[in-house]
Amino acid sequence: MSLFIYNTLTKKKELFIPLLLKRVGIYVCGPTVYGDSHLGHARSAIAFDTLFRYLMYLGYKVRYVRNVTDVGHLMNDSDLEKDKIVEKARLESIEPMEVVQYYLNRYHEIMNELNVLPPSIEPHASGHIIEQILLSKEILDKGYAYESNGSIYFDVEKYNKKYSYGKLSGQNISDLLKSIQKSNVQKEKRNIIDFALWKKASQNHIMRWKSPWGEGFPGWHLECTTMSKKYLGDIFDIHGGGMDLIFPHHECEIAQNLVLTGHEGAKYWMHNNMITINGKKMGKSFGNFISLEHLFNGSHPLLTKSYTPMTIRFFIVRSHYRSVIDFSNRDLESSEKELSRLLEASNNIKKLKVKTENSKMNIENLRNKAIEAMDDDLNTPVVISCLFDAAKLINLALIEQIKLTSENIQQLNDLFQLFLFNLLGIKDDFYKKNFLSPFGGAIDLLLQIRMQAKQRKDWITSDFIRYKLIELGFEIRDTKNGVEWELK
RNA sequence: GGCUCUUUGGCCGAGUGGUUAGGCGUCGGUCUGCAAAACCGAGCACGGCGGUUCAAAUCCGCCAAGAGCCUCCA
Numbered sequence: 334m335s336l337f338i339y340n341t342l343t344k345k346k347e348l349f350i351p352l353l354l355k356r357v358g359i360y361v362c363g364p365t366v367y368g369d370s371h372l373g374h375a376r377s378a379i380a381f382d383t384l385f386r387y388l389m390y391l392g393y394k395v396r397y398v399r400n401v402t403d404v405g406h407l408m409n410d411s412d413l414e415k416d417k418i419v420e421k422a423r424l425e426s427i428e429p430m431e432v433v434q435y436y437l438n439r440y441h442e443i444m445n446e447l448n449v450l451p452p453s454i455e456p457h458a459s460g461h462i463i464e465q466i467l468l469s470k471e472i473l474d475k476g477y478a479y480e481s482n483g484s485i486y487f488d489v490e491k492y493n494k495k496y497s498y499g500k501l502s503g504q505n506i507s508d509l510l511k512s513i514q515k516s517n518v519q520k521e522k523r524n525i526i527d528f529a530l531w532k533k534a535s536q537n538h539i540m541r542w543k544s545p546w547g548e549g550f551p552g553w554h555l556e557c558t559t560m561s562k563k564y565l566g567d568i569f570d571i572h573g574g575g576m577d578l579i580f581p582h583h584e585c586e587i588a589q590n591l592v593l594t595g596h597e598g599a600k601y602w603m604h605n606n607m608i609t610i611n612g613k614k615m616g617k618s619f620g621n622f623i624s625l626e627h628l629f630n631g632s633h634p635l636l637t638k639s640y641t642p643m644t645i646r647f648f649i650v651r652s653h654y655r656s657v658i659d660f661s662n663r664d665l666e667s668s669e670k671e672l673s674r675l676l677e678a679s680n681n682i683k684k685l686k687v688k689t690e691n692s693k694m695n696i697e698n699l700r701n702k703a704i705e706a707m708d709d710d711l712n713t714p715v716v717i718s719c720l721f722d723a724a725k726l727i728n729l730a731l732i733e734q735i736k737l738t739s740e741n742i743q744q745l746n747d748l749f750q751l752f753l754f755n756l757l758g759i760k761d762d763f764y765k766k767n768f769l770s771p772f773g774g775a776i777d778l779l780l781q782i783r784m785q786a787k788q789r790k791d792w793i794t795s796d797f798i799r800y801k802l803i804e805l806g807f808e809i810r811d812t813k814n815g816v817e818w819e820l821k
Numbered sequence: 822g823g824c825u826c827u828u829u830g831g832c833c834g835a836g837u838g839g840u841u842a843g844g845c846g847u848c849g850g851u852c853u854g855c856a857a858a859a860c861c862g863a864g865c866a867c868g869g870c871g872g873u874u875c876a877a878a879u880c881c882g883c884c885a886a887g888a889g890c891c892u893c894c895a
Contacts, residue, residue, distance in 0.1 A: 344825090364895070377895035417893075499824085504891070508823045512891050553893090575895030579825080582894090606826095607889065616894055651844080652834065657827075657888065664833055667845040671833095674844085677858090706835090714835050718843035728859055732852085792854065799856080810858045817858080 336391065338384075338571075339655060339710045341579060341602040342501055346710055351570050352600065357393040358565035359385065360599065362557060362574035362582070363455070365402040366436040367421045370443055371622035372608045372645070372660065373575070373615050379646055379758070380605040380654040380711075381573050382449045386756050387707055398564045399452035403433040404459045404540050405532070405551045416550065419539050429540050433457075443625045446642040448758045454564050458556040462542045465551040465559045468593065469530040469544075477592045481521040483533030483547040487554075487588065489526045496591045498526075501602060502580035528585050530555045554585035561586075561598060572599030576606050577614070610635075610660040623660065637662045640669065643759055647672040650713040650757050671717075676761050677819070678724030679749040681731055684814065688736035696744035699723055703752050716752050723748050732813065776807070780816045 336349040351357050361381045364374055381399070388395045403418060422429040444451070458465075469485045472478040478487050489498055493506050506526065513525045529552035534541035541548040551559075561569060567590075574583065583602060590598035608615045615622045623633050631639030640648075648668040652658050699719045706715035723745055729735045737745075753759050779798055786794035799809045802818070810817045 341825095362895075365893085370895090373895050375895085380895090502890070503824050505824080509891065512823060576825090576889065577894055578890095580890050581892095605895070607895075609888075612887070614889065614894085618893055655826095656834085659833095661833090664845085667833060670846095671844055712835075714843080718835070721843055725860090732859060734860065787854085790854075796855075803857085808857065811853070811856085812858070813852090819858095 336387070336708045337710055338601055338603060340600075341583075341604050342597065347601065349570075349601065351393065352568060355392065355394055357388050357395045357571065358569035359388075359395065359397045359571040359573065360557070360561040360565055360569060361397070361399045361452075361572075362578055363399040363401050363452075364440060365417055366433050366440060367417045368436060368617050369624040369626060370436075370440050371615060371617070371624045372628070372649075373622070374440075375443075375447055375449075375625055375645060376608050376649050376654075376658070377573075377575050377605050378444055378449045379447065379649045381603075382758060383650065383654070383711055383713065383756065384571070384573070384603070385450060385452075386758060387711065390751070390756060396454070396565065397452040398454045398456065398561065400557060400560050401433075401437060401455060401457045402553065402556065403430075403437075403457050405553050405556060416538070416540060422539065430459075433459075439626075443642075446629070447625070447646050448642070448760050450758075456560045456564065458551065458560070459540070461556070461559050461563065462551060464563060465555050466531070466542075466544050468555060468559055468562075468589070469551075472530060472589065472592055475592055478530055479523065480546055481523075483549060484521060484529055485531040485546060485552075486522050486527040487530055487585070488523065489528070489588070490524050492588050492592060496588065498588060499584065500597075501584050501587055504580060504584070528552065528554055528581065530589075554582055555589060557582070558586050558589045558593075558598065562590075562593075567594040567598070568596050569599055571601045571603055573603040573605070576604040579604055605654045606657050608658050608660060612659060615660065635660075635662075638666075640665050644669045644672060646758060651717055653710075653712060653714055655710075671721075672759070673819075675717075675720050675724055675749075675753060676759075678720075678727045679753060679761065681727050682742065682746045682749065685727065685730050685737060685742045685745075687739045687742065688730070688733070689738055692736055692738050692741055694726065694735070694737060694741050696723070696726070696741055696748065700744070700748055700751075703748070707756065713757060716757065720749065720753055776802070776818055780809070780818060784816060 337346045338349050340347045359381070364370060385395055385397050405416065418429045418432050421432045425432070469478065472487065473480070473485060477492050478485050489506065492498055499505050499509070509526050531544060531546060531549050531551060533547055533549045538550070540550055542550060561572065572583070587597045590596060610621050610623070613619065613621060623635060625645065627633035627636065628640050628645055629642060644665060648665055649658070651668060651671065699722055703716045703719040706712040706719070726735065727745060730737045754761065779802065783795045783798040802809055806821055808819045808821050
């Protein structure tokens, strides 16, 4: 048991050693719920779901906190503070919390379809206003923040003198100052790189809470610090999120944590890479995103067809979580075929018969290789290659090119159960749903009639049934062990 | 401009200083009444230029192309 994970803070793969013997605390930045979730959201959720699943497999009791940002996510950092959710609510003439609930429900539905396990705790930023005010005060008392016109700002320059701002992202304060100065003007702040812990609400701002500094709302970076501290403590094991959050979000969290407790907060900082489309990052604000619903029903001009949630999940785990995935129909179709090959092989395991008492097949090796891959910073593509190796063995055994022992068959079954279904989170309800239903029975019946026709060499009838079924989207295969069908 | 990173065969995608990744696609074959699937086989690589080394796709340098961040972002 030696899991190595890449730590953005040290830029190295490090041996994972939990703070407590058998427990792991993870905090992951979840979505800002003001729009439909897209492939990028799925990637982050699936990456950390894989981590969650693997840690549990390793025997840890995992507390996985994934927050919901439902307030304070500003559209920009200028004086015209516009909250994303407030803006959406204004546009649709509804309560901000209706916006939040609507998109959160949809997010949950989609996560469920993608077989993403629910986190242990899903805290909302809006439910932690009091704690955020307290932490703002504390930072203020420690002298690392200042009040300005009803808002509280973190004093980055002062902080930088004692600690080092930019540790996570590799930025340094003077370069930052140079690059920001051109684009942004902010009167209230002492320094352009200071960030808000608490923002004064302008007169028409809907989401507002009372604070010692007047009515306002919390700053984005402080939300995550507050909730991670509350549920995981001052120091916890893993903090995750998309790479686009490294700066400024996680950098600012680290700054807040260091001021409050003298520790960065998390020991390991993990970041999943982006999904691009035509080589550019997929993002809501770029308008180039394909929502997961679009992918599931195929209703987007860039999609040549629809893809099942499991195809999407497989598409994501077949690349390493730290590499960029460029969206393409071609690769999605390829993923679909790859997954169906694995699922078919997995279903073929139950058809295997014990043909020998002792075989040289070493399936334990495949298992070990796959575990090693998971240990190596969750190398899921290599895990999948092991499954393909296993699939080949199953197919060879099925046509009796190789002989397997009952132990071999059990090991193959365990391999698929553990890696494909349990760790990679693929569900195979398709087979159960189709093969065990009256619908499946009807197909079997048609194929029985076809078989009778074949026996009388009535090729016209038998081919008619086959072609019609193929036309309807089925795949028909005559194998040694009888006819097989599948809905493509 | 600054910071971080990427560049592998038609496509996707792992990887280690010296040994076949894997998959999709393509071509050929076996099986089949014909197909499909499966299986067997084939072909196709490490961005460019230098350096270190007995040996580099793997380490170092330079160059080129691209991405992310420096505004909100998974």
